[in-house]
Structure formats: structure tokens, C-alpha cells
Amino acid sequence: MRELQKALDVKKSGQLDKARDLLKALAENESRNAAVFYHCAVVHDQLGLELDAVPYYKKALELGLDDEKRRSAMLGLGSTYRALGLYEEARSMLAAGIAEYPQAREFLVFLSITLYNLGEHEKSTSILLKQLAETTGDKSIASYKRAILFYADHLNEVW
Template identity: 50%
Template sequence: MKELLLAIKKREQGETQDARDLLLSLVKEYPENPEVLYQTAWVHDALGLEIEAVPYYEKALQNGLDGEDRKGAFLGLGSTYRTIGEYDQARRTLEQGMKEFPEAAELAVFCSMVMYNQHEYEGAMTLLLTAVAETSNHEGIQAYKKAILFYSDKLNEVWK
């Protein structure tokens, strides 16, 4: 769909309000199209309209959005829920994304932020340290990967 590609291009070029206007007209024409809904959610997020983005993300996921866009929608929706203080919804969303996309460390990182907001510091650190150890190419991180993974869930233990 040519108009959708144009809207994406406009968003990528920083013409977010023009992209939003175009996407809102596309939603009227294609109200069930998951790609249109996802891009509409994304542009709302880009404009700082997080609350308005939520129903578009939700409907895009419900309507069968797939592939990389589905992963992006879980991340976008989970992150958006977090920024508006809906921590339980954020966590459920990100955990569902982690089930569907277990290789997507970015979902775990965002979930660790939610866990921090929920005062679950140990679990947040475990998720975050595991993501860092498993995905970083940094020489120093890789040199200590085994230790980082070992201690990731033992932060409160003291060995004497």
C-alpha cells in the first residue's frame, strides 16, 4: 500500500504530524489492517501521544500483526504502558512478547525496567544482567560472561 509506505517514510524523516494525519486517514479506510494500526500507534508514540497510541497497538496485535512488526508492537505497547504508569499491563505485554520472541533481548531489558518500577529489583537485575551477558559483544563483558550469569540471580548472597 503506497500511502502506508509514504507515512512510514514521513515518520522516519521526522515529519511525524504529516505521517499521523496520513495514517489516521488510512485507519478510517482500513480499520482492521494490523500494519496500518501498528504504524499509527508508532507515530502517536513518536509525537508523545502515548495514551492515544495504546488502542492502536492493542488492535494491531489482536488483528494478527506478525513478524518483526509484532515484536515491535509488544515492545512499543509494553514501553508505552510503562511510561503511563500501567506497570502490570506493561509487564504482561512484555512477558507475552518474550514468550513469542525469546531471542529478543530488548523485550527483557524493557521488562526489567517495569520490574524496577514494581520494586522487584532482584528480578529486574537478573533479567538485565542476563540480557547484557548474552547479547553484548564487548570484550570485557564477554571475558566475565560466566561470572555475570552466575551472579545475576545471587546478588544478595554473601560468601564468607
């Protein structure tokens, strides 16, 4: 679709407002094109218009996206809900992402932020410590991986 590519080229050039206008017009005319709704959601997010991004993310997911865009849209919607203070909706969307993409660590990181917002600090910190221990390339941290993973599940214990 040439119109979508044009909008994406405009977006890539940094003209986000113009790209948003083009994508919104496409969404009105291409009401069954999930990719149009996905890109429209993303550009709204990039412009700091999170509330306006939500219906586009939801419609894109409803219409069906390829696997890569679906993963990104689920994370984007979960993160957007969190940014809007809709923490339970964020938790639900991020948990769905974790269930669907169990190897996608980004969902866990954003879930930890959401849990922090919900006051679940121990669980939030535990998730982040596990992600750090399992993914770090820093040799000094990696040398303590076993201890970090242990303490991630025993944050409030005293010996």
C-alpha cells in the same frame, strides 16, 4: 496501498505530525488494515503521545500482523504501558512477548525496566546482568561472564 506508503514516506522525511494525520485518516477508512494501525501507533509513540498510541497497538495486534511487526507491536505496547505507569499491563504484554519470541532479548530488557518500576530490583538487576554477560562484545566484561552469570542469581548472598 499507495496512501500508506505516502504516509510512511512523509514520516521518513521527519514530518511526524503530518504523517500522524495521514495515518489517522487511513485508520478511519481502512478499519481492517493491521499495518495502518501499527504505523499509526508507532508515530504516536514517536511524538510522545503514548496514551494515544495504545488503542492503535491493540487494534493492530487484534487484526493480525506479520511476524516482524507483531514482535515490534508487542514490545511497543509493553513499553508504552510502562511509560504510562501501567506496570502490570506492561509486565503482562512483555511476558507474552517473551513467551512468543523467546530469543528476542529486547523483551527481557524492557521487562527489567518494568520490574524496577514495580520495586522488584533484584529480579530487574538479575535480568540485566544476564543480558550483559550473554551479549557483550567488551572483552574485559566477557572475561568475567561466568562470575556475572553466577552473581546474577545470587545478588543478596554474602560469603
